[in-house]
Amino acid sequence: MIDEESDLRLGRILLTREKIAGRVREIADEITRTYSGQEIVVVGILKGAVIFMTDLVRCVGNEVDVRMDFMSVSSYGSSSESSGVVKIVKDMDTYVEGKNVLIVEDIMDTGLTLSYLRDVIGARSPKSVRICVLLEKPERKKVENEIAYRGFIIPDEFVVGYGLDYAGRWRNLSDIWCVEEGRRGP
Ligand code: IMP
Ligand code: MG
Numbered sequence: 679m680i681d682e683e684s685d686l687r688l689g690r691i692l693l694t695r696e697k698i699a700g701r702v703r704e705i706a707d708e709i710t711r712t713y714s715g716q717e718i719v720v721v722g723i724l725k726g727a728v729i730f731m732t733d734l735v736r737c738v739g740n741e742v743d744v745r746m747d748f749m750s751v752s753s754y755g756s757s758s759e760s761s762g763v764v765k766i767v768k769d770m771d772t773y774v775e776g777k778n779v780l781i782v783e784d785i786m787d788t789g790l791t792l793s794y795l796r797d798v799i800g801a802r803s804p805k806s807v808r809i810c811v812l813l814e815k816p817e818r819k820k821v822e823n824e825i826a827y828r829g830f831i832i833p834d835e836f837v838v839g840y841g842l843d844y845a846g847r848w849r850n851l852s853d854i855w856c857v858e859e860g861r862r863g864p
Pocket of ligand 2: 726843
């Protein structure tokens with residue numbers, strides 16, 4: 679967990695844009711094979727998943743009927759650690775009963791956010807619900823979630839870029855970086 683009083687700077691690149699793009703194409707190919715001839719509602723979790731989701735859906739083949747929607751959730755507590763109590767700030771607009779839903783999230787940390795979202799969406803009687811995460815930090819896992827599509831397993835380090843932020847910052851970076859702590863000066 680990161681102390682919010684500290685001064686953070688970019689450390690090293692953990693995943694380059696080329697590596698991310700290659701993995702995004704592989705996941706999109708798997709999605710295309712799984713849902714060929716079917717409709718899917720891809721639900722991106724704002725704001726972190728936006729960049730990953732928009733790259734991902736553009737790589738899915740035309741044989742899948744892709745719809746896009748978004749949800750925004752906030753977890754009570756600090757910005758760097760999930761409390762497990764999740765509030766829906768913006769719900770999706772789509773009526774998902776009988777539909778295939780693919781939840782797209784930037785990172786699974788404790789897994790509490792995704793576990794909550796799967797329950798909420800699952801209660802709406804969809805045909806299927808699957809989870810796609812770009813990153814997973816298994817060392818921090820508190821609950822099990824079945825992940826259908828996973829980009830990369832990463833160590834327990836705080837990362838930013840490619841949609842991921844620290845306090846709203848650095849989402850626009852094309853690569854994924856580790857942040858470093860340095861005490862704020864007097
Ligand atoms: P979980 O409920 O603990 O799995 O929390 C997932 C959420 O925590 C993600 O959607 C991110 O917003 C945030 N998060 C966790 N780890 C990181 C990280 O390393 N960088 C940026 N955001 C993170
Ligand atoms: Mg976030």
